[in-house]
Amino acid sequence: MPGESVRPLFPFFSEGPGGSYLDSAATTQKPKVVLDELLRVLVHHNANVHRGAYRLSAEASELYDQARMKVAKMIGAPSERSIVFVRGATEAINLVAYGSEQLFNPGDTILLTLLEHHSNIVPWQLLAKRRGLKIAFADITDDGRLDMDDFREKLTSLKPKLVAVTQLANSLGTVTPIAEIVSLAQQAGAQVLVDGAQGVTHLGVDVQALGCDYYVFSGHKMYGPTGIGVLYGRPERLEALQPFQGGGDMISYVSVEGSGWAEVPQRFEAGTPAFPEAIALGAAVDFLSRFERSEIILHESSLVAEACELLRGEQGVVLHGPASRGEKQLAVVSFSIDSVHPHDFATIADTHNIQVRAGNHCAMPTLRRLGVQATVRLSFGLYSCRQDLVAVREAIREARQLFGR
Ligand SMILES: Cc1ncc(COP(=O)(O)O)c(C=O)c1O
Known part of the structure; x- marks a missing residue:
């Protein structure tokens, strides 16, 4: 099953920096095989x-x-x-x-x-x-x-x-x-x-x-x-x-x-x-091919749902994308935090070994249409799990405090 149990298959987590790698849409970590x-x-x-x-x-x-x-x-x-x-x-x-x-x-x-x-x-x-x-x-x-x-x-x-x-x-x-x-x-x-x-x-x-x-x-x-x-x-x-x-x-x-x-x-x-x-x-x-396609989709859509639930509960967080209105969304969650620029958030998160993407995600026309210049993006892989999301929530709280909210 995807999730924490597959981490031993990825040397990144045992021999590399590990942590909460949430930028799999940019590039995924590699299994040992x-x-x-x-x-x-x-x-x-x-x-x-x-x-x-x-x-x-x-x-x-x-x-x-x-x-x-x-x-x-x-x-x-x-x-x-x-x-x-x-x-x-x-x-x-x-x-x-x-x-x-x-x-x-x-x-x-x-x-x-x-x-x-x-x-x-x-x-x-x-x-x-x-x-x-x-x-x-x-x-x-x-x-x-x-x-x-x-x-x-x-x-x-x-x-x-x-x-x-x-x-x-x-x-x-x-x-x-x-x-x-x-x-x-x-x-x-x-x-x-x-x-x-x-x-x-x-x-x-x-x-x-x-x-x-x-x-x-x-x-x-x-x-x-x-x-x-x-x-x-x-x-x-x-x-x-x-x-x-x-x-x-x-x-x-x-x-x-x-x-x-x-x-x-x-x-x-x-x-x-x-x-x-x-x-x-x-x-x-x-x-x-070791994973059922339905398992992968279930894992990555559940993470989207959990992330949205956690983030919705946080003051000052605005979700972007279909899931913000309960519609289908997969493997990616994009959001803004009032008073904290996405780049500042990514830097703060990095001090906790959480890697998130901040910026326009090579999709300037999309973001412009939504009326934002940059967002924070969490993107998931087989190895992503709930503890990564909780870590992000803590980093959001810290960032809002640092920026005076
Ligand atoms: C939807 C989509 N298309 C195309 C690309 C470009 O991929 P690459 O940089 O590997 O050529 C990316 C990379 O993020 C992507 O997410």
């Missing part, structure tokens, strides 16, 4: 993949390919050929934004939402600049839920060519009705990219059942290493994308006159890939 796998590959299988004719390279290549299969299975992809290894969610979105440039005509619209992380906004803005496109944002409600009436209206009136939406907002913990969004957008003729950077860890996904065109996520937010992430694309979508970067490993031939591309997904993996990290991501996939 993932750390061990990373070291094992570097010690025992360290040779460049898809190159050497010698055994060591063949072994590394085999492990790299197995990791791709594990990822494909985890997200319900039809085949490992739909899985492109990238550096993270940000690179995956940039890859699609660059690779699909030729599919857009000046004047076309891309529809986003006001819940998006900057990495699901800025690559589209860059694309819009290059190709003369328009960007529109579906509105959110005052408690941070996606305004589906506005989304439907914009789909109908703007006829976007592409819709890019988060499955779970990192700023507020909002769960979007992603199946409905994908279905409505595709009925309206749009391709859909789902930002699963949070969703893959906290909700899980079956990309074929969902039917999205693209799904992106980062390894380091799902108990895997940094520097590795995934772009899933439907086979016909990946075939239609232009390569984003050129170099070794992504070609079928190179001549002085020009070059031909390798098959998908190698076409999008120029240069030496982060193969030890990819293989360790495979270990993270195995690790996550």
